[in-house]
Structure formats: C-alpha cells, structure tokens
Amino acid sequence: MSAERRKYKRLPLDVSVQLECISEEEITTEKYLHVETMDISTAGLAFKSSYELNVGTFYDTRIIIWTKEEIHTVLKIIRSQKVDDGFVYGCIFIGLPERESIKIEIYQLLKERDDQESN
Template structure:
C-alpha cells in the first residue's frame, strides 16, 4: 500500500469527541468515549471504534491532548477497514489552526526524543 499521509503519525494519548456536521443516515452526534486512537499527526488521526461512520463524512471534533487542552477542528473520514467487530478509520483534519498543529508537532518531538 502506498503511503499517502502528509505527516508522520505517532501513537498519542488523546481523547476525541465528535459531532456529525450533516445528517447522513440519521446520525447527528457520536461521542467517542471508548475510541482507541492509534496515531495522530498535525494533518490527521487514525482510530478504532465499534461505531460505523461513512467515508467522506465530516465531524466537528474536540480532541483533548496530553496537556488537557482541547483542540477543536473538523475531521473528514477518508478511510475505513472493518476488523472483527470494530472499524479502523483514518481521518484528515480540515482547517486546523497552525497553533494547534504546532502543539501536536511539539508532543511528537517530545515522544520521539525524550519519551523513550
């Protein structure tokens, strides 16, 4: 499989809550209390959940990062693979402010260099 990511992703300890922007399939709000975030970069996030989401759907996202700050952005679901009874998703950030992207980059640098 060709790597299409714009930025290197690392596993990070974050919490995510999302709310659907449109009304596809009648789903308006999905909160990810039990989501397993696999990895995240300044341009996207990989996660697993038992909740089915549509590819191409958009969500307002609140991501609580390691400093307990919340990053608010929009996610576009771009990839989905079903693995057993869970779904493995890839999503890109749409319109994330540069200041928030830098917070993610700083944490990645910390994890790569000091967190080992």
C-alpha cells in the same frame, strides 16, 4: 524494511477524542462518540471505533491532549477498514488552525525525545 511514505509523521497518541457528526444525513444518538485513537499527525489521525461511520462524512472534533488542552477541528473520514472488534478509520483535518497544529508538533518532538532517552 520499507521506508515511510507518508508526508506527515504519525505517532501513537494517548489522548481522548470525541466526534460529533455534522452531516445532515446522519444523526448520532449521543452528542459525542468516543473513539480509540491509534495515531496522529498534523494532517490527520487514525482511530478505532465500534461505530460504523461512512467515508466522506465530517465530524466536529474535540481532541484532549496530554496537557489537558483541547484541540477543536473538523475531521473528514477518508478510509474505513472492518476489523474483528469494530472499524479502523483514517481521517484528515479540515481547517486545523496553526496554533492547534503546533500543539501536535510539540507532542511529536517530546515523544521522539522520550523514545530516544529510553533506548
């Protein structure tokens, strides 16, 4: 079994994420693109989408967490992988306020506790 090499722990997340392109070169046909979140950390997130997005682009992002609170931040796509039914993207948060980062940390703590209790 390989050791986790990531600096920030990533956990699966059951939340809604909406992206709005903020690059002048790209124009979306919808105000927001809805994507399927795969995991999240305080540094970024991974998501799956049927939309083809370019590495290096920025998106104004609204993440609706389990408490129905919203986290507003900017994402930068740093990697992309084509999969059978779309694309998987890796993103980093740009300028995530500490108060928003704390919401993600709380989610991680609650998720770990729930996982331990179910074992």
